[in-house]
Amino acid sequence: MxxxxxxxxxxxxxxxxxxxxxxxxxxxxxxxxxxxxxxxxxxxxxxxxxLENYIDIFQDRHFIKALTNTGIYVVFVVPCSIALSLIIAVLLNSHIRFQGVFQTIFFLPYVTSTIAIGIVWGWIFNSDYGLLNQLLSWFGIKSIPWLTSKQYALPSLIIFSIWKSMAFDILIFLAGLQTISEDLYNAARVDSTPRWRVFWRITVPGIGPMISYAFVMGMINAFKVYNEVYALFRGKNGPAGSANTVVFYIYDKFYNQSKYGEASAAAVILFLIVLGLTIIQRTLTGKKE
Amino acid sequence: MNRKAGNVIANILKYGVLIIGALFTLMPFLWMILSAMKTNAEIRAIPPVFFPSKFSLENFTTAWKAAPFGRYLVNTLIVTVFNTIGVLITTILAAFAFARLNFPGKKVLLTLLLATMMIPSEMLLITNFITMTKLKWIDTYQAMIVPWLASVFYIYLLTQFFAQIPDALYLAAKVDKCRDFKYLIKIMIPINKGPITTITILNVISNWNSFVWPLLVTNSREMRVLSYGLVQFQTEEGSAYELIMAASCILVIPIMIMYLFLRKYIIEGVTQSGIKG
Incomplete structure (x- = not known):
């Protein structure tokens, strides 16, 4: 040099x-x-x-609501997206025809504007004219007020978010699967190891780092959810704030209420959460390598 | 049951799951396009009709006239083009410094920069918004372009590719009295066309889709970008969903077409982000 x-x-x-x-x-x-x-x-x-700002936000029920919503959101969106994506990725990796076509379709939501497609989902969720209630009616399920009731606002957001986040998960799982040596599978085939065992013993450990990465990224993104909420609920945070999120709370504090201190305190909390999750992820993947 | 029949069933299951998954993924796109072609009566039909009675593009022209989408498109293009050119300049120069040049504090600086990737951009918006107000940049193009002119992720990505170019090439160029900058322009950039294309496309997509920042720093109708224009249009149109869906198409379809042609680069770039973490 x-x-x-x-x-x-x-x-x-x-x-x-x-x-x-x-x-x-x-x-x-x-x-x-x-x-x-x-x-x-x-x-x-x-x-x-x-510490007044920190005390204020932790006594603010809207902030607590935003945090609990995020908690519920994480518990549903992250594992569901990972499990479904894992199934799709394993199938995609199993010598199928049209692999390229399928992969192109599954990744499409990732490049699409969240705002535009969120507005489309808002239309799908429409309780009177929406596609979803129509499909459900075939199974005898009565019209559900998806976006207009406190009860269903968060589930709607969760469904949309699973749809959106699967694209990234499938992509990185497939990339991970393609790095697993074919020899391992061949050896298992010679020993006629049952398929579920091959899955748990070879596939899952092989893409372990990808799964943990998807887990942490999913959680980090969950804490940052904003565009999805804005698009679904037309700029609001759900009926009576029922789909409030941490970032929605931050923007509302500083942009609408000009409370810069409280907004910053909430942003610092967000930062600490993201930092903590990243450190956990680094340690997890570090150990496996 | 013999082995062959088992395989057939396994295949049916396999393709069945994949096709259902693909339909679930495509459903909002199909519904958007189909809805954009319906008449208002078809939109408000109970039960919903799946296909429009005739495929007409009338809603697109109506929506295009009802709001200044032409202007929004021009604004989006201006922001996207200038930001992307700027990002490429800062990224290529910085990646060259990290991959090829030797300077004091290099390792520390790289570590510090990588650490900034952990900062959620939402945390920075408050102060950046205040900065824009103080600079009197609210409602200008530069407010949408300048704060996002450098990306640590792209710098990191390109540094990796630049570092793979063998030293011998650089030393040979040095012998020929080729200066660093000339070497970068004449040799490094052409060799790394692939990753530079990836960065360009990823940056174009993120500009095209960006929403929160333009929402914060623009006020007037004349300065709106497409995504902001779309949510305003939705507010103004209320329940004319055939028009709202047509307007959504304006935002979604160009990127979709670009993706179909250039997906190799996009998928490569995003996979890198996953593997590198």
Whole structure:
């Protein structure tokens, strides 16, 4: 390698300047704002440096609701998406015809605008004219008020999100499956090992890191859900806030209510959750390698 | 039951599950396109009709006239093109520095940058919004373009590819008195056309689909991008779903077509993000 010089910084400068101004500075600023009581944007004044914002949000039932919703959302969306995606990916990997066509279809939701397709889902969920209730009526199920009742708002969001997140899961599972050596499967075939055993003993461990990655990414994305909610509920967070999410809460605090401190405190909590999940994921995959 | 019959049943099950899965995935797209061709009476039919009585594109022209979608499209294109050019410049230069040049603090800097990937962008929006207000950039193109001109993920991705180019090539160029910048332009970029295309496409898609930031930093109708224009259109049209679905098509179909032709690059890039973590 050639000797060290400062020339590298010349090449890095454009990227570094942008990252400093729009990533590093806002990160530090968000921490600072989260400790400032009653921060005023116009004159930059605040009442004091304390934990008031954090106390306020944890006493705010809307924030608690956002957190519990996210919890419910994670418990349903992440495992369902992973299980269904695993089935599809294993089938896709088993020497089938039209593999390319299927793969192209399954990945389509990933590149699609969440806002546009979310509006389409809103139409599918429509209780009077929607496709879903029509399909359900064939099975004798009465019309369900998907988006207009407190009870069904979160389930609607969960169905849409499973549909949306499977695309990514299928893609990385398939990529993982393709790295498992064919020899292992051949050896199992020679020993006539039952299929379910092959699945649990070869396939699952082989893509273990992918599964844990999908798990953590799914959880992180769950905490960031916003566009999905906005599109389904026409800019609202569900009937009576029944589909509120952490990010929805943050934007509402700072954009509609101009409560920058509380919004920042909620953003710091979001950051800590994401950080914690990432560290768990790194340790998990680190051990397996 | 003999082995052959077992295989047939296994195959039926296999393809059955895949086809049901594919239909579930495609269903919203099909429903969007079919609904966009229906008349208002067909949209409001109980029970719903599946196929429009005639395939007409009338709703598209009506929707296009009812709101300034032409303007939204131009805005989206301006933001996408300028942001993508900028992102490519910052990414290629930074990746070259990390992969090829030697400078003090390189390792620490790379580690720090990679750590920033863990920061949820939602956390940064509050301050960035305040910055835009102070710069008086609200309702301008630069507000939608400038804050997103650098991506650590793309830099990291391209650094990996740049680092694979053998040293010998660089040293030979040095002997010929080829300067670093010329080497980057003449050799590194052409050799790495594939990954650079991947980054370009991923960035175009994320610009095209971006919603929250344009929603925060634009106010006037003239500055709206397609995604923001679409939600406004939905609010204004209320329940004219045949028009709302036609408008949704305007946002979805161009990316769908691009995806069909360039899916190799897209899938490669996204898989990389999964494998590298």
């Amino acid at each position: 050639e000797k060290k010089s400062m020339k590298g910084y010349l090449y890095l400068a454009p990227a570094l300047i942008i990252i400093l101004i729009f990533t590093i500075y806002p990160l530090i600023r968000a921490f600072m704002l989260s400790f400032m009581e009653d921060y005023n944007l116009v004159n930059g004044s605040y009442k004091g440096i304390n």
